[in-house]
Amino acid sequence: MAVDRGEILAVVHSHPDRPPLPSPADLDACEEGGIPWHIVHVGKDDAGAVVAGEIHTFAPSGYEAPLLGLPFVHGVHDCYALIRRWYKRERGIVLPDFERRDGWWDDGVQNLYLDNYAKAGFEVVPDGVADLQVGDVILMQIRSKNHPNHAGIYIDGGWQWMIHHEYGQLSCKVVYGGHWLQVTRAVLRYRSQRS
Template structure:
């Protein structure tokens, strides 16, 4: 990056501190420039979200080269969520640590987060992401993503899993039918909407793979608390 771009990124990080800043590096009329964007994250767990309209406005200016955001009070080293999101964006990323101003740059390289031990980041590394990743890696099946805001299960109206499972090949498994590897177990865990808000994959030997809110993804024995929270079991049926 050009020094003027680096200076602009650091100035933006300083102005937004202690919040995360975010923006885009663009080439417009043969010149590189930094375009600061509004961080539209709903909660601290979202970290940063660049609004779709801001990205579109940047594309109107020129070619978008990179995504930028800051890491307040920590290093510029990318998190698992940063690496996953970078892969999805197809763009180079620059992370600036603030205070300090150190910048770490990286690009898509084929990174995949581990199925077990991944850190939670809603919409990037969460329970639905884990279900999708398991199906992609174990079955070669690509399940469509679901647009979702953090804490959607407390907004008084949303029922995302039950509203979307049929379109993604899920059929309800009758009560009492033995579980099969790959079955998706929907649970309700402290949902003010009273709807399923947590998904796990049955992986055999009485175990599930899942990723609870703000925790690491893990394997657990299915039963007890998890069985009590279960509201339905879905089975993927190819169309």
């Protein structure tokens, strides 16, 4: 790893065939890393040769990604990242960022939620969906052979709203019921929320 070789002063990456403007995932990663970023536009000249173009530089500035409307980027803007953002913003709780490989839900080895929920301060709600409270994490199993691979946060008792970030979709708010209820496998509650 680069950090093993010395201090990392900046991150440089490219945006092939598009402007070198930071995406929400780039902005989040810059904030998380606490160091400047440089994005290089890469394209082709008239002869077809690859050329570097404009460079855009930015640094941590306090950016906070929105909860809703973000494109899915595994490990940066996914369902667990949404849970982390919600808890930090709404409860002032910083949850650990567990390493996760894309496709972990089908490798038969890693189980992101069941292996880590207690380490993050959660416990299973014995009555599950019958006792939902705002802030509860709903674990679901969608197109996975092995275990729960998706999660949402229950945010409103009136209309049963849940926010979630499904693979390949924008983060969004949905009514919790129907399909979502059918694929639910467990409900987790942060320990300090216990009634």
